[in-house]
Amino acid sequence: DTGVSQDPRHKITKRGQNVTFRCDPISEHNRLYWYRQTLGQGPEFLTYFQNEAQLEKSRLLSDRFSAERPKGSFSTLEIQRTEQGDSAMYLCASSYRTGANNYGYTFGSGTRLTVV
Amino acid sequence: AQSVTQLGSHVSVSEGALVLLRCNYSSSVPPYLFWYVQYPNQGLQLLLKYTSAATLVKGINGFEAEFKKSETSFHLTKPSAHMSDAAEYFCAVSDRSGTASKLTFGTGTRLQVTL
Numbered sequence: 001d002t003g004v005s006q007d008p009r010h011k012i013t014k015r016g017q018n019v020t021f022r023c024d025p026i027s028e029h030n031r032l033y034w035y036r037q038t039l040g041q042g043p044e045f046l047t048y049f050q051n052e053a054q055l056e057k058s059r060l061l062s063d064r065f066s067a068e069r070p071k072g073s074f075s076t077l078e079i080q081r082t083e084q085g086d087s088a089m090y091l092c093a094s095s096y097r098t099g100a101n102n103y104g105y106t107f108g109s110g111t112r113l114t115v116v
Numbered sequence: 117a118q119s120v121t122q123l124g125s126h127v128s129v130s131e132g133a134l135v136l137l138r139c140n141y142s143s144s145v146p147p148y149l150f151w152y153v154q155y156p157n158q159g160l161q162l163l164l165k166y167t168s169a170a171t172l173v174k175g176i177n178g179f180e181a182e183f184k185k186s187e188t189s190f191h192l193t194k195p196s197a198h199m200s201d202a203a204e205y206f207c208a209v210s211d212r213s214g215t216a217s218k219l220t221f222g223t224g225t226r227l228q229v230t231l
Contacts, residue, residue, distance in 0.1 A: 004159075033218065042206050042221030043160070056218070091159060095217065102217040107152075107159040 004108035006092050012114045013082055020078045021111045025094030029104065032075050034067055035091040036060065037110070043091055049075060050097065082115045089113075118143040118209040122222035130230050135179075135194040137225045139207030142188065149190040150208040150219065151181055160206065166190060177201070202229045 005024040013019050025032045030051050035043035046065070047057045051072035061067075064082075069075040079086055089112050095105040123138040141147055148167050152160040164175025171183040181192045190207060204226050208219040 031217070035219075040223070042208070042223050043219070045218040045220070048218060093160075097217065105162070105217070105219075107161075109157075109159040112157070 004092055004094050004106050006090075006108040006111050008111055009109065010112050010114075012116060015084060015115055016081055018078065018080045019082060019113065020076050021090055021092075021113075023075045023077070023092030023094075023108060025074070025092070026096075026104065026106060029094035029096045029106075030072065031095045031097050031102070032069055033093040033095075034075070034077055035093065037089040037091060038087075046077075079113075082113075084115045087113055087115045118145075118147060118211055118220045120149075120207045120209050120220065120222040122205075122207050122225050124225055125223065126226045126228065128228040128230060129197045131199055132196050135192070135197045135201065135227065137192040137205050137207075137227065139181075139190045139192065139222060140188050141190060141207075141209050143209055143211065145211050148210040149181075149183060150210070151175065151179070151190075151192045152206045152208060152221075154204045154206065154224075163192070163205075197227075197229045199229050199231075202227055 007022045033048040034046040037043040046061050047067050049069040064080045067077045089110040091110045093107045096103045119142045121140045150165045151163040154160050163179050164173045166173050166183045174180045179194045204224045206224050207222045210219050
């Protein structure tokens, strides 16, 4: 088990460009979460999936953001027309939910985005 | 809605001294509470969690936390600080209903350990 993997680790992009990040969860985990962490702050919830279904989106997730989890495995987070305010660490986490229990909530190392 | 407040954005202790990082929570339902540690340019590592079993929770690396409902607190302690404990620490809350299990984090406390 290699844990939650995120790619790339770092991304520098010019304002207005589109970027896409990938998250590979722990293989048996059916839930996948995206968080954003700006400098000096705690992570903030963006969205989560149960299998391939996106069940909740935060108001932080503007129309420029889209997340997918085809086939309930890896997930991608795309930001269109990036702005300097999008500069942050994007963290992915996964867990296994069964009934009322949620097990093994594990974070990846994150993708640090810098918009110049 | 749930929230946590971490008192003190920076805490400095001497190596071998007691570590105390404060967290107060607000929740309309019985909460699940967590402490995470983050090293520079790394993700979050779970130190310990409270999920309604014992109120004194022991975690990794010698850390523990006590859930006090009357004080709405979940402070993190370690009897003797080590240089390797220097990091950012986050308290988080999740609603126990579990419909999302999304975590709401505090703003973090940076722990500095000096010789």
